[in-house]
Amino acid sequence: MEDAIKKGIELGEKLNSDYCEIRVENIDLTYISLIDGRINTLNQRTELGAAIRILKDGAWGFVSCNIEDIEKGVKDAFSLAKNSAKRRKSKIELAEVKPVQENVIKKLEKPPKIVPVGTKIERMIDLYNKFKKYDPRIKAVSISYRDGEGKRYLFTNEGTELIQDVCHVWNYCWITGKKNQLLTSARDEIGSVSRGFEYFDGEPNEEIVKRTGKRVMMQLEGKEVGKGSFECVLGPRVVGVLAHEALGHLSEADLTVNSSFDGKIGEIVATEDIKINMVDDIVPDGFGNYKYDEEGVKVKKVEIIKNSVLAGLLTNREYAKKTEMPLTGSARAEDWRSSPIIRMRNTYFEKGDFEEEELFEGIKHGYYCVDFRGGQAELNSSFQVGIQEGYEIINGEIGDPIKNTSISGMAIEALKYITGTGKKLSFENGRCGKGQEAFVSSGGPKMRFKKGAIVFG
Amino acid sequence: MELSKTLKYGEKLGLDELEIFVHITDVIDVEGELGEISKTNKAKETDIFVRGIADKRVGFGFTNDMRFLNDTVKKVYSSARANKKDKNWQDLPEVRKYHDIEEYDPEIEKMSVEEVIDTCQEIIDLTPEGITPAFCDARREIGEKYCINTNGIEISERGTWTAAYSYLVGKTDAGVTPGCLGIEIMRRKNLNLEKIVSSAADDVKLSKNLKKAESGLKDVIIHPYALEDLLCYTLLTSILGENVVRGKSFLKGKIGSHIFSEKLTMTDDPLYKNGVSTMKFDFEGVPAKKTFLIQDGVLKNFLWNDYWAKIGGERSTGNAYRNILKGTVETKPTNIVIEEGSDNIFDIREGYYVKGFQGAHSSNPESGEFSVVCNPGFKVENGEITGGCVFMISGNIYDLLKNIEDIGREKITGTNIISPLIRFKVHTAAK
Secondary structure, eight states: OHHHHHHHHHHHHHTTOSEEEEEEEEEEEEEEEEETTEEEEEEEEEEEEEEEEEEETTEEEEEEEOGGGHHHHHHHHHHHHHHHHTTOSSOOOOOOOOOOEEEEOOOOSSOGGGSOHHHHHHHHHHHHHHHHHHOTTEEEEEEEEEEEEEEEEEEETTSOEEEEEEEEEEEEEEEEEEETTEEEEEEEEEEESSOOGGGGGGSOHHHHHHHHHHHHHHHHHOEEOOSEEOEEEEOHHHHHHIIIIIIIGGGBHHHHTTSTTTTOTTSBOSOSSSOOOEEEOOOTTOTTOOSBOTTSOBOOOEEEEETTEEOOOBOOHHHHHHHTOOOOOOEEOSSTTSOOEEOOSEEEEOOOOBOHHHHHTTOSEEEEEEEEEEEEEOTTOEEEEEEEEEEEEETTEEEEEEESEEEEEEHHHHGGGEEEEBSOOEEEEEEEESSSEEEEEEEEOOEEEOTTSOEEO | OOOHHHHHHHHHHTOSEEEEEEEEEEEEEEEEETTEEEEEEEEEEEEEEEEEEETTEEEEEEESOGGGHHHHHHHHHHHHHHSOOOTTOOOOOOOOOOOOOOOOOHHHHTOOHHHHHHHHHHHHHTSOTTSEEEEEEEEEEEEEEEEEETTSOEEEEEEEEEEEEEEEEOEETTEEOOOEEEEEEESSSOOOHHHHHHHHHHHHHHHHSBOOOOOEEEEEEEOHHHHHHHHHTTHHHHTBHHHHHTTOOTTTTOTTOBOSOTTOOEEEOTTOTTOTTOOSBOTTSOBOOOEEEEETTEEOOOBOOHHHHHHHTOOOOSOEEEOTTTOOEEEOOOOEEEOOOOSOTTOOSEEEEESOEEOGGGSOTTTOEEEEEESSEEEEETTEEEEEOOEEEEEEHHHHHHOEEEEOSSOEEOSSEEEOOEEEEEEEEEO
């Protein structure tokens, strides 16, 4: 394998590429889908392919191909780059990096490849049985499981020779409940890129069923929410969506220039009454944890908002050069079919110093949003988060559950309405879609917002 | 393709039934960023899906390489033996008559890398001064499908697509306008680049004039770009036969019921000329056909793949779909077509116009409840679009489709939906 890649790099050099990069992926994947207790799909496959990216005369050419075709791929990528360059006025340049030669080994207690498929299925069937026992109102149970284990290779003509072990395990449940004519659902998503199948020892089926079952019942029994803006407390999972969707994307350097963060580096963007800090970093069991990115840059902590001031952006080599911001190791690619783009990893608000009761104190009528069902933001910082677990707050106390609502607002405005941040951090692991799928974590402490920032609709 | 030998190989291994589905794509894609061509991509990919059945146990396999096909069939056999017996399994789809349809344009196949780069550059050059061409893309794609099974199906087809989009942003005193999209996907080589760019640019210009939205029960005109997003996560999930059988659909038991506005007629039409999803057969070799979903407000049919149709006592409507990553055989609508009305859709004193929703994917597909942000959204005053505004709408998709005020005269092609503009009465919440 390494010889084939090196030959490709040599050819890239011979062609006089300004930069030549070959990534190869060799990963064994398992996908199992269990629908109402029946195995709908059991798919085991090997992903083996090459991604070739060449910079020539200031433009990119990209080819994805089988590893047997690497040499042809290099020639094609070179020609694509040359053709693209003819139409460019300015040249794409890359920030300099020190080439890295390293073999990043991942030690797993229970590597997914050696766990028998029967064990994986048994866990899912047990989960299904527990859901069915939880409440007779649960009518349909869909459970998906994915794992992957293998190696990612990155070689460049600058001398980088990086081989990283990669692994993931992932579980997703979609649970449907019914009461009389009313149908509803809740979802649960967990996973790890740091641990193997042992990850599920810390995520017992009982807990998954308890938290997801509760959310389904709340959607069946909950109250409708008033429409308009209310004082509210957002839990870590919802705060995380705000950090990721509404603010994190604006700080991805390829998007910043078209966003509400453009030209605001060094400016106060959040309330000055308390210090707000938001970062993208490696965290324990973070779903975006890797040592190096797909350009061989070591992953770094990025202080996006520091003491309420917009301080940093996520970059790849192209945008680090263009914006003169530091390299952050944020270039990620879904697989060998995709070219690396700027992505978040684990994005969160740092903890504050408010006690739990202080966060709720004095709220006469508001809402406490605990968990979400999807979220989306736009470059003008308009955000929307669907709420799948939430409660009324009446006179500072948590009241009845609420249903069928989502929250929205302009994130750059909402940051100025924060009146308290809690002391305890927590995260959720999920996926982000920016044309390509990436595993990410997001989170924060509980945060309180005064009326006017967040609209319930 | 000579795959009948592989079928025999599967039989020898002990498989009762075997199906091989091959999907080949050949893509040239050019990306533009901030008014410059940034990257040209080329990808040719072969995806081979194998499904085998032994003693009512189903096994799945996948490979990218034809040379490994026999190995994959072996893996399918082991995977089937490891699986539990599926008492609902009947058999693979059988031979049926195909419609004579082909959406293939040799002119698209002939498109060179340089020509696709030129197309992308033209999109950049067409952008009016003062508006940022944030992202754009031009693409040509050739696709081939081939299906063979032990039940006698052996069928192939080829298709072509060309597509382009322009995503534009404008600066305002407060920051930036919403990103505005102009897009076309065509099966023939007839993209209208001026139209793509001008539709996005006009929306940016309007968005710069920010208007205040009001809360209440309002007239809201929804563009197919936005409508398809909302329908995809609500109605079009509930209309799948498998969700009906599983008790996950609000529509269960409602065939023949008048539950939508009588103005609404909706079909799933994979034979629609120039449709993005127009095809001769689905992803398990079943002939594509037009299916009436809603006719004059009455629910008529659900959409089925072969497996769930046989459980539900129905016939497949030709809506099977393969998910490449998961390898699953799913059910998916093709071209959703909504019939035109006859009214002047903008003939209102005051209301709103929506070209995009944020958060449609957070809707509740089982109940049809949604709560989304309209972005880009616009204000309509005395029949004219007068400026941009961002607001929320919420409700239930079944109530929304009951409360259709008017349907426009002209069909607009989105990506998965072909529909006129539709005016609804719906609750808005101002941001």
